[in-house]
Amino acid sequence: MIAELGLAALWLAAALAGLQLVAGALALSARGASLGGIVRPVAVVQGLLALIAFLSLVYLFAVTDLSVKLVAMNSHSLKPLIFRVAGTWGNHEGSMLLWVTIMGLAGGLVALIERRLPEPTMLATLAGQAFVSLGFYAFLLIASNPFERLWPVPQEGNGLNPLLQDLGLAFHPPTLYLGYVGLSIAFSFAVGALVTREVGPAFAKAMRPWVLGAWIFLTIGITAGSYWAYYELGWGGWWFWDPVENASLMPWLAATALLHSCSVLAARNALRAWTVMLGVVAFSMSMIGTFLVRSGILTSVHAFAVDPERGTFILALLAINIGGALTLFGLRARTVTEGERFAVTSREGALVFNNVMLSAILGIVLFGTLYPLLAESMGAKVSVGPPYFTPMSALFAVPMLVVLAVGPLLRWRRDKFSRIGKMMVIPAMLVVAGVLLTVMLGGVPLMPTIGLALALGLVWASVLPLEGRNLLRTPLPVWGMVTAHLGIAVALLGMSCESAFSVEKLVAIRVGETTEVGPWQIKLDAVEPVAGPNWTALEARLLMRYGDDGRVVELGPQSRSFWAPPQQTSESALLTRWNGQLYTVLGGEADAKDGRSRWQLRLWWKPFVTLIWLGGLMIALGGALALVGRVASDLRRIIARDKIEYRRERQGRAGRYS
């Protein structure tokens, strides 16, 4: 019953999306103008219907209704409630339903609150949003119906991969989806603005909160994903340039560029065509990411769907949406002028540089990710990995970071380096000091040296925009910018320290023996069996002492065996100090010739590695500050406008009656 309700709601939502598209498009012509009034309400109701469909599916998972095929395939009645609920989007159909739901709700919210843009632009925007949604509704209803029934009803469900029974993982995909879908709103705004040729500061201001919001979620998603890989994989790596990781990095790169060009457009009415173009590109990257992860092309745990029908469907959607938007862009680009001009040495100049560099990095990541797939489809196998991605992206990232130090200090329109030269003395000295330091320590490769030196300089430079300001009266967006830039510096510092100073130790020792890694002394005190709800494990008791300070700390890395399905995982145990993290993993049992077995331990001392994720969170926090600042000032303006209207009305009435 609930399943049918959900399916009906989904069909209705799809129908309303169709109506929204047709009405929005017709309302742009003189004859259809009367249809304009229904577009906004339809968008709101469409979002609510999608929400009903999604909640129905959540309910079906929560009560484990096994007569629904999707539930039977992916859930199990004995799972804890939180994982049953999270299981709703832990599969292909459910995650696509979550996607259209977020998209529908976001569209409804735009329809409800956005009143700054001229009405035709809004209608075109909502029509564009409906067009994209319609594609996804079709995908769901035709190729991946989440509410399909199963007969006969099985006794029990198939369960869920134990790897996915992790709270972090349960909420990782929705976070990224919020980011992806936020960019769909930017895309719709771009399409709307292209249709009506209304590309200006108002358009940028309307789009900016959505881009910011999407960007915050993407930042958090990427940071959390990286930390998850770090502690879960058990080898101490935190970024692998894996296609799935790249799929989330690419929209982030595009959104970062879009964010910056958006602020140029909002403040100076420049970079019009470029901003629209980035709006299209950013969402295209979201779709490419979804395609890579969802189509099964990477044959991974992410690619729950292995049947090619779905991959082809997403590819077709991708081609229609991106191709359509680019065609529109090609037709309209000439009529959207570039806007205001500016000199090389100016805030805009620095931001253009940032944009071009980010786009270049995006190009490299995109090409490096797709090339092996392309080669494979032609029968050849190529490996593209960290040794390619890291130096190639650094080629563009390093100049960009140098400009990041200077850019925020420059004035709009036209400026001179001589004005800010003095402020750059300390950062420059820090860079030199960083290089000298690493050279003196010796043995540090080139890349971490550059990273370390740059990061030190950036830490100082990124807070310079606050100099000479009254900190209490500094607008929130400025605080946001400073925090985010500082976050970049902090993360870069963490990455460089990790790759320059990490110490690795692989040993096989007997119980009672001691080993050293970096400044740590580690004693293997015992190895004991422990049991969990669906696993058994061997747990090592490690006693650790940092340097000569006497305090002994205990850690318990485990080697776990799950039995349904049979899998073995190593649960690393981490010890965090202010200056780094000790990372311990218990491997297998080594030879036991003389009766006392030796245990394999993998140990790492990673100085300042936690700065990587702290930096990531600071970047997200910066985005949040900027978002709060922008939304608050928007609200103040709306309230002021209402007040003025109210007064005018009252005065008018008073005038009539007196």
Next chain:
Amino acid sequence: MRALLAVCLAMLGLWAVAPALAQEEQSTAPYAYRQLDDPAKEQKAEALMETLRCLQCQGQSIADSDAPIAGSMRSLVRERIAAGDDPEAIRAWLVERYGDYVSYAPRVTALTWPLFAVPLALLALAALLLRGRFRRGGQA
């Protein structure tokens, strides 16, 4: 990365049901989980391992994989480095055996040249974009 994790864990699942096989791996791969005593040689070996692909996993180097084959390859690399072989010679030997696929190190070949042409093209495009933009901007 979750992908590769899953595949490697699937391998480990196999590993768990076939302990005999695991034992064999252990005895034939003494350096899978053991470092070389000479730190300079170990560093050399690690640098090489980080650029070799684990053939059973999804996009993971042999330096950070639990798959048996990765362990065997690590052991092979360490033994050969200890015997004084040149890292590039070891890579060449592996590439000959397993194909280009095994190496992450960027090498320009008939198949991979676009990977290097694209950054160059991007660099040129970036320069062109910036120049055009600013020349026009400068006049204003």
